[in-house]
Amino acid sequence: MKILLRLLPVIVFMALWQLMVATEIIPENRLPSPINIILGIKELFVTGMPPGSTLLTHIAESMKRVLAGLALAIVAGLPLGIFMSYWRKLGDMLHPLVEMLRPIPPLAWVPISILWFGIGDRSASFIIFLGAFFPILLNTINGVLSIKPRFIEAAIILGAKRGNLFFKVLLPGAMPSIITGIRIGVGIAWMTLVAAEFTGVKSGYGLGYMIMTARDIQRADLILAGMAVIGFIGYCIDLIIRKIEQKLLRWV
Amino acid sequence: MLIIDNLSKSFIHTSTNESMQILKDINFTAEEGQFVCIVGPSGCGKTTLLRMIAGLERQDSGHIYLNDKEILSPVTDIGFIFQETTLLPWRTVLRNVEFGLEIGNVPKKQRRQRALEFVELVELKGFEDYYPKQISGGMKRKAALAMSLVVDPKILLMDEPFVALDCQSRSQLQEALLNIWAKTKKTVIFVTHNVEEAVFLADEIICLSTRPAEIYRIMKVDMPRPRDRTSPELNKIRKEILNFIKTRSHWSMPLIRMM
Numbered sequence: 001m002k003i004l005l006r007l008l009p010v011i012v013f014m015a016l017w018q019l020m021v022a023t024e025i026i027p028e029n030r031l032p033s034p035i036n037i038i039l040g041i042k043e044l045f046v047t048g049m050p051p052g053s054t055l056l057t058h059i060a061e062s063m064k065r066v067l068a069g070l071a072l073a074i075v076a077g078l079p080l081g082i083f084m085s086y087w088r089k090l091g092d093m094l095h096p097l098v099e100m101l102r103p104i105p106p107l108a109w110v111p112i113s114i115l116w117f118g119i120g121d122r123s124a125s126f127i128i129f130l131g132a133f134f135p136i137l138l139n140t141i142n143g144v145l146s147i148k149p150r151f152i153e154a155a156i157i158l159g160a161k162r163g164n165l166f167f168k169v170l171l172p173g174a175m176p177s178i179i180t181g182i183r184i185g186v187g188i189a190w191m192t193l194v195a196a197e198f199t200g201v202k203s204g205y206g207l208g209y210m211i212m213t214a215r216d217i218q219r220a221d222l223i224l225a226g227m228a229v230i231g232f233i234g235y236c237i238d239l240i241i242r243k244i245e246q247k248l249l250r251w252v
Numbered sequence: 253m254l255i256i257d258n259l260s261k262s263f264i265h266t267s268t269n270e271s272m273q274i275l276k277d278i279n280f281t282a283e284e285g286q287f288v289c290i291v292g293p294s295g296c297g298k299t300t301l302l303r304m305i306a307g308l309e310r311q312d313s314g315h316i317y318l319n320d321k322e323i324l325s326p327v328t329d330i331g332f333i334f335q336e337t338t339l340l341p342w343r344t345v346l347r348n349v350e351f352g353l354e355i356g357n358v359p360k361k362q363r364r365q366r367a368l369e370f371v372e373l374v375e376l377k378g379f380e381d382y383y384p385k386q387i388s389g390g391m392k393r394k395a396a397l398a399m400s401l402v403v404d405p406k407i408l409l410m411d412e413p414f415v416a417l418d419c420q421s422r423s424q425l426q427e428a429l430l431n432i433w434a435k436t437k438k439t440v441i442f443v444t445h446n447v448e449e450a451v452f453l454a455d456e457i458i459c460l461s462t463r464p465a466e467i468y469r470i471m472k473v474d475m476p477r478p479r480d481r482t483s484p485e486l487n488k489i490r491k492e493i494l495n496f497i498k499t500r501s502h503w504s505m506p507l508i509r510m511m
Contacts, residue, residue, distance in 0.1 A: 153308055154338035158352035158403055159328040168355065172342045251342045251383045 032221035040225030049210050049222055055229065061205035062197065065121055066189050069128025073185055077133050078178065081140025082170055091141065098137065106131040106192045110199050124196045124206070131192040132185030139181025143174025176252055179245045186241065190234045254282040254305070254407055254439060259314035261300060273464035274300050278314070280458055280470060282407070282439050287430075289450035290443045291493070292460030298443040299335075301465070302409050305441065306332045318407060328352070331405035331438075333413045337392040338399075339384040345395050346371060346380035352403035370398040373432060390421035394428065401432070407439040414449070423481075426452055430477060447497075451490045452481055459493060469496060 014034045020026045021033035032040070041055070048054035084091035106127050117123040147170060155169050171178075197208025207230055214222035259278040262271045274297040282288045292298050303309040305316055307326040316323040318330065339348045349370050353363035371380055374394040384392055393413055400408060414422045426449065433440055444450055450457045451473060459468045473489055480486065 157332045160355045164355040
């Protein structure tokens with residue numbers, strides 16, 4: 001019943017949409033009907049766009065780039081965040097630099113990253129890294145700063161050395177905030193990806209590339225099918241992270 | 253034996269930049285296995301004194317010796333129970349108790365066994381796998397006690413550990429603490445502003461004045477345990493301390509003094 005209630009707006013929306021296309025209020029070549037988009041998804045699965053490059057290979061390729069960029073962002077952002085909050089002087093020193101780099105949209109880095117890394121995977125991963133890095137860094141800092149100093153003192157009294165503090169107090173204590181950072185980071189990474197693939201990647205694979213190819217041959221149904229797939233995968237990723245979060249943060 | 257030798261401490265007031273003396277010429281000795289209570293009004297510097305003994309804060313002058321070794325920074329020989337609980341919320345009770353052994357690199361099997369012993373000592377058997385948020389305030393205090401004791405400190409510093417509890421759990425914990433103290437033979441320095449609590453617990457009560465805190469008087473409580481809270485002897489000592497406080501300090505109106 002609850003699921004039905006939640007699905008109702010979607011169904012009504014789709015039906016209205018279908019109706020408007022069917023009655024030619026909306027021209028089909030501008031906004032294809034939902035049914036045609038679903039057929040488009042099927043076509044992407046079976047035939048692929050360009051023909052031969054099926055949807056799953058595009059997804060795999062895009063995922064690979066996202067995971068590479070995201071892994072890089074975690075590896076860089078997490079320790080740096082812990083250091084910047086543990087050594088406040090370092091944090092204060094780096095703060096202006098971070099705050100100046102942060103507002104630059106990841107996509108603004110596309111030209112320079114093509115210059116540095118060429119057109120291809122590395123360039124795309126770099127853009128995704130930039131998108132995910134700052135939310136992870138800032139949330140790690142916030143997370144560590146929210147840990148009560150008493151916890152750190154109590155650990156020191158029990159004999160904790162610096163390594164113990166990082167791994168057994170600061171990291172787990174900041175974990176709720178870190179996971180939030182990763183969630184935001186993944187979201188941004190996924191959003192950035194497609195745009196990065198529009199320009200930064202021409203290796204023949206990737207959801208962004210797929211959509212651009214569909215545009216080149218004026219297939220609005222495939223463009224929208226690609227967009228729907230992006231939305232759905234983004235939703236699934238968030239669902240997975242939330243499940244991990246629930247499991248990891250039972251103590252909160 | 254813990255020797256506190258002529259300890260003084262001032263803080264620089266952050267807004268006015270004036271130096272404010274907190275503690276003045278504190279001298280006392282705690283014998284091994286002794287239960288010492290430090291009583292004094294809120295804000296008089298009891299916590300600061302305890303933090304200095306733990307090595308968490310540096311005194312301006314004077315020395316602290318534990319068994320002839322000077323305390324300059326935190327050591328595992330000195331345990332500390334904070335006013336607010338410091339159980340790590342992401343660890344279960346057992347894993348919290350284990351924590352000190354874990355960072356001391358005690359092998360897993362050994363530390364688990366020892367941690368279980370201490371869980372049992374503080375009467376928390378059956379709650380090993382609970383997270384701190386799932387247990388009561390009194391149980392948290394007990395777990396914190398086990399967490400401190402597991403690394404075998406020579407001395408236990410307790411900073412108003414039962415202050416946030418209701419009357420009943422407070423009494424229960426006082427009794428539990430005395431039991432554990434009798435079993436483990438640790439030296440305990442227990443800070444409180446509650447004279448009744450001090451009289452019930454202590455072998456010796458150190459009375460501090462308002463800021464800058466000096467020792468007004470050290471009183472022995474030569475009463476066998478278990479003590480009856482309402483016994484005339486205990487009441488007599490309590491009255492004596494309270495009278496003493498009334499005549500010798502501004503203890504009865506600490507809030508007014510602080511403003």
